[in-house]
Amino acid sequence: MGEKGGPFVVALDGFEGPLDLLLDLARKDRIDLKRLSVLRLAEQYLAYLETAASLRLEVAADYLVMAAWLAYLKSELLLPKAGHGAPDPEALADDLALRLQRLDAARWGADWLKARPRLAEARFPRGMPDGLGRERAGDPAPDLPALLDLYPRLMTRRRRTDLRLVPRAHMTLEAALERLARLATPFAWRELRAFLPPGLETGLPERAALAASFVAGLELARRGAVEIEQAAAFAPLRLRSIPTGEGP
Incomplete structure (x- = not known):
């Protein structure tokens, strides 16, 4: 059983x-x-x-x-047995x-x-539909000779393009150190941006020059040529020259 x-x-x-x-x-x-x-x-x-x-x-x-x-x-x-119709x-x-x-x-x-994910239970549609309609103009007429004639023309139409990267001239650390050392004549407190070269493009060139000048200022401060201060977090950095004989 x-x-x-x-x-x-x-x-x-x-x-x-x-x-x-x-x-x-x-x-x-x-x-x-x-x-x-x-x-x-x-x-x-x-x-x-x-x-x-x-x-x-x-x-x-x-x-x-x-x-x-x-x-x-x-x-x-x-x-x-029944009849023939059985x-x-x-x-x-x-x-x-x-x-x-x-x-x-x-x-x-x-x-x-039943095991498939169900709509509004396992998967959910978008709240705002796209509202895009569908338009079908009809099936294209099969034309094999025209297709064979068009394919090589499409392949030869493609032109090879070489990717060329134009390097941008950014201020290097050596250039920033040389510029600050050259400008490190006796001066009072000045913001770090005042030492940037004039005519810099905004964006990456300006940020690169500011970063290089900051590292150069740290190097000059280590040598005892300048002093750096910042009043608060994210406040502008300021520099002043240290006269000869006052450094550490």
């Missing part, structure tokens, strides 16, 4: 195994249906339904259809097997769709 929640296993005279295997053997005439008791099959099916409380309804219905077809096949063996039991069994295969495929597809 099978374990609780497992497949429906029947135990009849001359056979013990899954019900679908019994149906397949009966369809191929590999088992004697006359020895099988339909009454015991029905009793075992009812007992299986009582033990398998969590069994899905569609699975139980499949087992019921299989058992009904077994009973029908056995009745075809016991009852006298259905062929083997053809009916083949049709049942095909229907069961289609049912399994449909269930697999349904389970696959």
Whole structure:
């Protein structure tokens, strides 16, 4: 009869195994249906339904259809043959097997769709749609000779372009140190920007010159030629020259 929640296993005279295997053997005439008791099959099916409380309804219905077809096949063996218009039991069994295969495929597809991410649950659309319409002018007419003629012209139209990087002249540390040393005549407190060369472009050239001048000022302060101060964080840096003899 099978374990609780497992497949429906029947135990009849001359056979013990899954019900679908019994149906397949009966369809191929590999088992004697006359020895099988339909009454015991029905009793075992009812007992299986009582033990398998969590069994899905569609699975139980499949087992019921299989058992009904077994009973029908056995009745075809016991009852006298009908007229020529009676259905062929083997053809009916083949049709049942095909229907069961289609049912399994449909269930697999349904389970696959349920596992997919759902809109507004696992994935969410944009709150404001783009509002872009679609316009289709129609399929282009196939013209292979014109396509073969156009392709080489498109390939030869491409021209090779070389990337050239124009280097920019930035103030180096040596140039900034030389400029500050040259301007380090006795002077009072002055901002660091006052020592930048005139006519600098804004942006990277100005920032590079300011950084080089700052490092040059630190070097001159280390030598004792200038003094640097900053009133507060992010305040402008100021420098003043130290007369000879006052340095450390």
